[in-house]
Amino acid sequence: MQTPDTMSIATAQAHHSARVPGEAGIWIFIAGDLLAFTLFFVLIALGNGDQPQVFARGRASLDIGLGVANTLLLLTGSWLVAAGVETSRKGAGRAASRYFLAGAACGLGFIANKFIEWSHLIRLGASPQTDDFYMFFFVFTGIHLFHVLLGTVYMLVLSRACSKRPAGPERDRFVECGGLFWHLVDLLWIVLFALLYLI
Amino acid sequence: MPKPSSLPSRSLTLVWLALVVATLAGWQLGESAQHAHGPARAAVAGVVAIAFLKVLAVGLQFMELREAVWFLRAGFCVWVFGAMTALIAILVLR
Numbered sequence: 001m002q003t004p005d006t007m008s009i010a011t012a013q014a015h016h017s018a019r020v021p022g023e024a025g026i027w028i029f030i031a032g033d034l035l036a037f038t039l040f041f042v043l044i045a046l047g048n049g050d051q052p053q054v055f056a057r058g059r060a061s062l063d064i065g066l067g068v069a070n071t072l073l074l075l076t077g078s079w080l081v082a083a084g085v086e087t088s089r090k091g092a093g094r095a096a097s098r099y100f101l102a103g104a105a106c107g108l109g110f111i112a113n114k115f116i117e118w119s120h121l122i123r124l125g126a127s128p129q130t131d132d133f134y135m136f137f138f139v140f141t142g143i144h145l146f147h148v149l150l151g152t153v154y155m156l157v158l159s160r161a162c163s164k165r166p167a168g169p170e171r172d173r174f175v176e177c178g179g180l181f182w183h184l185v186d187l188l189w190i191v192l193f194a195l196l197y198l199i
Numbered sequence: 200m201p202k203p204s205s206l207p208s209r210s211l212t213l214v215w216l217a218l219v220v221a222t223l224a225g226w227q228l229g230e231s232a233q234h235a236h237g238p239a240r241a242a243v244a245g246v247v248a249i250a251f252l253k254v255l256a257v258g259l260q261f262m263e264l265r266e267a268v269w270f271l272r273a274g275f276c277v278w279v280f281g282a283m284t285a286l287i288a289i290l291v292l293r
Contacts, residue, residue, distance in 0.1 A: 018266070018267065018268050018269065019266070019267060019268060020267060020268055020271060021262065021263045021264070021267055021271075027271060031274070034278055038278075038282050041282065041286055042285065042286070042289065045286050045289040045290050046289060046293075048290065049289060049290065049293040056233075059233070060233075064226070064229075064230075068222065068223075068226050071222050072219060072222060075215060075218045075219060075222065076215070078215070078257060078261050079207065079211060079212070079214075079215035079261075080207075081261075082207070082211050082260070082261045083206075083207035083208075083211060086207065086208060086211070087205050090205075092205045095205035096205075176263075179261070179262075180262055183257055183258075183261045183262045184262075186257055186261075187253075187254045187257045187258065190250050190253045190254050190257070191250050191251070191254060191282075193250070194225060194229075194246050194247055194249070194250035195247075195250075195286070197229065198225060198226065198228070198229030198232070198233075198246045198250075199229065199232060199233075199243045199246050199247070199290060
């Protein structure tokens with residue numbers, strides 16, 4: 001039979017297990033970003049249906065190897081960042097700091113790859129004015145690249161915070177919000193990559 | 200050697216490995232869609248479905264929605280399946 005004390009512990013555990021990761025504000029931002037990018041995804045799909053030859057030609061000019069490498073970089077970054085969040089919660093600030101630094105390195109790798117890819121396309125004469133495929137490609141991957149840049153800076157800030165700030169609920173919340181932002185950037189790329197490079 | 204408490208949990212690593220494998224599978228399916236003679240609707244639907252399954256895994260595991268309050272998890276799952284269905288419908292049926 002449960003005593004009032006064991007019942008309150010059970011209630012507290014149940015409450016803890018069903019929580020809002022990070023804080024409510026970051027989820028409002030995530031919802032807004034998901035809706036905006038859903039519109040981008042729909043525009044790409046509609047364009048693909050209206051101008052299949054233009055899209056097939058544009059897609060054929062992309063280096064799919066760079067696209068795959070960028071996907072693997074962001075996925076590996078997500079794994080490292082999630083490990084950083086987990087480790088920070090356990091109070092191991094220095095280890096968490098290294099995970100976030102490694103996550104930032106993945107972000108820098110993505111940015112470097114994008115620079116190589118865009119430079120190559122621009123040398124070939126492609127620009128947002130060329131056709132609808134390149135307009136979607138440069139605008140939507142450009143907006144996403146800005147997210148990667150912000151995510152990379154955020155990971156560097158988290159890396160410093162974990163080695164300087166004491167462990168506790170405030171640091172946990174800050175770290176979780178950073179992790180959520182990074183994973184949002186990762187999942188948006190997963191769909192952009194499929195629609196722009198693969199179909 | 201890193202302390203056991205600072206190593207990523209087994210579930211994180213397994214999901215990351217599954218995501219890598221799914222990325223390579225999606226790449227191969229995409230190659231077959233692009234080089235198919237004639238309509239490759241099943242391959243296109245497969246590429247989009249794999250992408251959204253990856254998104255679901257990122258959300259549930261890395262964003263910790265698996266253990267989050269039900270309405271966040273439900274909202275995310277509704278978005279994943281709604282967006283996936285809409286995109287497949289546009290790409291395959293139009």
